[in-house]
Amino acid sequence: MADNTYDAIVIGSGISGGWAAKELTEKGLKTIVLERGWNVEHIKDYQNNTKDPWEFPHRGGRTQEMIKDYPVLQRDYPLNEKNLKFWVNEKDSPYTETKRFDWYRGYQVGGRSLTWGRQSYRWSDLDFEANAKDGIAIDWPIRYKDIAPWYSYAERFAGISGNKDGLAVLPDGDYMPPMEMNVVEKDIAGRINKHYNNNRHMIIGRTANITQPHHDRTNCQYQNKCWLGCNFGAYFSSQSATLPAAAKTGNLTIRPYSIVTQILYDKDTKKATGVEILDAETNQTYQYFSKIVFVCASTFNSAWVLMNSATDVWDGGLGSSSGELGHNVMDHHFRLGAGGRVEGFDDRYYYGSRPNGVYIPRYRNVGNDKRDYLRGFGYQGGAGRSGWSRYVAEMNIGGDLKDTLAEPGEWTIGITAFGEILPNHDNKITLDKEKKDKWGLPVLAMDCELKENELKMRKDMMDDGKEMLEAAGVKDVYTYDSGYFFGQGIHEMGTARMGLDPKTSVLNKHNQVWDALNVFVTDGSCMASAAAVNPSLTYMALTARAVDYAVSELKKQNL
Amino acid sequence: MNRREAINRVALLFGGTIIGGQLFIEGCTRPATKDVASLFEKTQTDFLGDIADTILPATKTPGAKEAGVGEFIPVMVRDTYTEEDQKVFVEGLTKLEEAANKKYKKNFQQLSPEERTAFLIELDNEQNEYHKNKKDEDPNHYFRMIKQLTMLGYFTSELGSTKALRYNPIPGRYDGNIPYEKGDRAWA
Numbered sequence: 176m177a178d179n180t181y182d183a184i185v186i187g188s189g190i191s192g193g194w195a196a197k198e199l200t201e202k203g204l205k206t207i208v209l210e211r212g213w214n215v216e217h218i219k220d221y222q223n224n225t226k227d228p229w230e231f232p233h234r235g236g237r238t239q240e241m242i243k244d245y246p247v248l249q250r251d252y253p254l255n256e257k258n259l260k261f262w263v264n265e266k267d268s269p270y271t272e273t274k275r276f277d278w279y280r281g282y283q284v285g286g287r288s289l290t291w292g293r294q295s296y297r298w299s300d301l302d303f304e305a306n307a308k309d310g311i312a313i314d315w316p317i318r319y320k321d322i323a324p325w326y327s328y329a330e331r332f333a334g335i336s337g338n339k340d341g342l343a344v345l346p347d348g349d350y351m352p353p354m355e356m357n358v359v360e361k362d363i364a365g366r367i368n369k370h371y372n373n374n375r376h377m378i379i380g381r382t383a384n385i386t387q388p389h390h391d392r393t394n395c396q397y398q399n400k401c402w403l404g405c406n407f408g409a410y411f412s413s414q415s416a417t418l419p420a421a422a423k424t425g426n427l428t429i430r431p432y433s434i435v436t437q438i439l440y441d442k443d444t445k446k447a448t449g450v451e452i453l454d455a456e457t458n459q460t461y462q463y464f465s466k467i468v469f470v471c472a473s474t475f476n477s478a479w480v481l482m483n484s485a486t487d488v489w490d491g492g493l494g495s496s497s498g499e500l501g502h503n504v505m506d507h508h509f510r511l512g513a514g515g516r517v518e519g520f521d522d523r524y525y526y527g528s529r530p531n532g533v534y535i536p537r538y539r540n541v542g543n544d545k546r547d548y549l550r551g552f553g554y555q556g557g558a559g560r561s562g563w564s565r566y567v568a569e570m571n572i573g574g575d576l577k578d579t580l581a582e583p584g585e586w587t588i589g590i591t592a593f594g595e596i597l598p599n600h601d602n603k604i605t606l607d608k609e610k611k612d613k614w615g616l617p618v619l620a621m622d623c624e625l626k627e628n629e630l631k632m633r634k635d636m637m638d639d640g641k642e643m644l645e646a647a648g649v650k651d652v653y654t655y656d657s658g659y660f661f662g663q664g665i666h667e668m669g670t671a672r673m674g675l676d677p678k679t680s681v682l683n684k685h686n687q688v689w690d691a692l693n694v695f696v697t698d699g700s701c702m703a704s705a706a707a708v709n710p711s712l713t714y715m716a717l718t719a720r721a722v723d724y725a726v727s728e729l730k731k732q733n734l
Numbered sequence: 735m736n737r738r739e740a741i742n743r744v745a746l747l748f749g750g751t752i753i754g755g756q757l758f759i760e761g762c763t764r765p766a767t768k769d770v771a772s773l774f775e776k777t778q779t780d781f782l783g784d785i786a787d788t789i790l791p792a793t794k795t796p797g798a799k800e801a802g803v804g805e806f807i808p809v810m811v812r813d814t815y816t817e818e819d820q821k822v823f824v825e826g827l828t829k830l831e832e833a834a835n836k837k838y839k840k841n842f843q844q845l846s847p848e849e850r851t852a853f854l855i856e857l858d859n860e861q862n863e864y865h866k867n868k869k870d871e872d873p874n875h876y877f878r879m880i881k882q883l884t885m886l887g888y889f890t891s892e893l894g895s896t897k898a899l900r901y902n903p904i905p906g907r908y909d910g911n912i913p914y915e916k917g918d919r920a921w922a
Contacts, residue, residue, distance in 0.1 A: 229895065233813060235890075239814060397906065562920055571859065572790075
């Protein structure tokens with residue numbers, strides 16, 4: 176048993192788990208990270224990054240066999256030939272769709288930090304106060320001032336490039352130099368700013384790609400192949416940043432192929448004593464023991480672990496006493512926006528592939544703006560010259576077609592809106608005990624849908640895009656709505672929300688499970704609302720903050 | 735195509751769906767049928783290469799045949815096409831020969847370069863017309879398939895990427911405003 180005892184256990188090795196591991200080990204705690212998936216080795220396992228496009232037999236596309244093997248992944252852009260190994264094997268790990276839910280998972284050391292979109296924005300009090308002001312769900316137990324120093328801390332280590340734009344809705348952070356807007360984006364940004372009297376802004380995306388050397392990492396080389404893994408370590412991932420830092424302390428153990436099946440709970444002390452795992456390769460069961468447990472298994476799997484824990488005390492599992500565990504699922508709804516052609520820049524082009532775009536922060540229901548729905552949305556997008564796949568109406572075939580397509584086409588711009596989804600008790604995940612995964616474990620059942628507020632918002636998300644682009648002089652502006660299904664934002668949140676009252680929340684303001692104070696849940700499951708911005712930076716900050724609190728409480732012998 | 739590219743992408747191939755892999759299909763594996771397997775025979779890759787080379791011929795840069803498009807197309811048809819599209823494709827090659835014989839009393843490969851071009855322009859007009867009015871459930875036109883695969887195969891090939899386009903796998907920096915002169919090649 177001695178060999179299986181650590182100071183801390185971290186479940187999961189993605190963005191939140193990596194941060195927990197770094198902070199815990201740097202504070203001197205012997206820590207084991209339990210990762211359910213395979214052991215990605217940094218750089219060594221990014222073989223496809225260095226391949227040329229023609230080395231892929233289907234040039235990066237998808238085969239019918241892949242479509243059959245990945246019935247969920249094939250529903251949207253993630254299914255591709257180049258980084259298939261960073262997506263979960265869906266045959267091994269099925270789930271139940273009470274309502275359609277697109278769940279894009281990465282089961283490996285590094286989790287989805289390997290494939291994430293890297294957009295890194297701070298929340299503001301517009302977000303933290305929203306539930307209280309609107310009378311929606313429950314109030315956040317923290318405000319911007321509580322997390323602001325932790326945002327700085329996370330940004331400085333992760334390396335976020337961005338511009339200090341001075342916008343109240345999107346607080347500035349501690350940034351590396353920003354990436355550059357291209358000539359057309361700059362022009363359109365200026366026109367939008369002017370047209371809306373400085374009330375709407377187009378800014379360069381704030382992204383977790385470093386623009387200067389940072390620790391042992393090389394600055395971004397503008398390949399735009401991030402999701403194949405970066406051999407320069409230029410974007411933040413658990414693999415490039417937090418896990419190496421944790422390993423450096425000598426306090427880190429990583430155990431891949433370790434499916435945590437439950438948190439071991441002692442009802443006398445009302446604390447966790449450790450966890451039980453199933454070795455995904457051997458099907459053997461092991462137990463690990465620790466003073467504290469950090470649950471960072473991703474929003475849905477963290478809830479799954481809690482649901483399967485302490486069921487002898489609570490039928491619904493550890494943290495279910497409030498009746499909120501697994502409820503209030505949120506995501507960002509999107510896949511609609513506007514685009515068009517830009518004239519007047521045919522003598523301009525760009526060098527390098529920038530792994531970042533432009534961002535229009537939220538302006539709806541801000542200040543004096545009032546809509547017939549709550550909250551708002553932001554836009555992500557970018558301008559560029561079209562490539563060889565464009566349609567050339569006046570040409571059929573032949574040398575002229577080839578030579579024309581070998582030159583860049585006209586400038587186009589596209590923007591896509593990302594909208595806030597309100598927390599709603601009815602949007603939930605539950606255990607489906609009838610269906611089992613490869614290891615005989617019950618799977619999750621998803622039951623989530625957009626409600627009236629989001630559907631109303633979507634009209635503005637499309638119309639506003641058109642209006643802004645037209646105001647900026649973009650030609651032939653079109654709108655699109657490709658439809659949205661829950662999960663497609665890959666920003667699952669809210670299954671174990673933080674709150675001020677154990678009767679209505681799963682976690683307290685320090686991310687502790689009310690029913691087991693030495694269990695901390697710091698991934699997306701802790702979110703009490705979703706805001707409109709990308710959430711991962713907030714998980715980083717909350718995780719570092721929670722570890723700081725956990726270790727100080729340990730020292731005071733309060734845990 | 736990652737999320738941002740998906741978002742930024744405005745002009746899709748032919749302004750519409752790419753035939754094959756993007757389609758949502760229900761199950762069922764398909765070992766390469768005899769007809770599809772035959773596409774890999776030298777006579778067929780040669781035939782496909784000649785069609786591709788008429789669509790994207792050598793100019794001051796290499797043509798599609800030299801770039802290996804004749805060998806690329808069978809791989810895509812076998813692996814990424816639905817059974818229905820495979821059938822349309824294989825039968826389409828027969829239709830193409832029949833049409834050439836009807837018009838010129840010759841097989842496609844016996845035509846002069848000028849005749850090949852004129853003939854494929856007709857087929858391209860035919861497929862454009864067909865797709866303008868095509869309902870979702872109607873099959874794709876075989877010549878649209880050939881043209882799409884030719885463009886994809888050529889511009890992502892080594893010769894296409896490095897000779898027709900400019901290939902620079904590690905740019906090292908970003909400049910969002912460089913001069914462009916007509917004739918400068920696009921980045922691969």
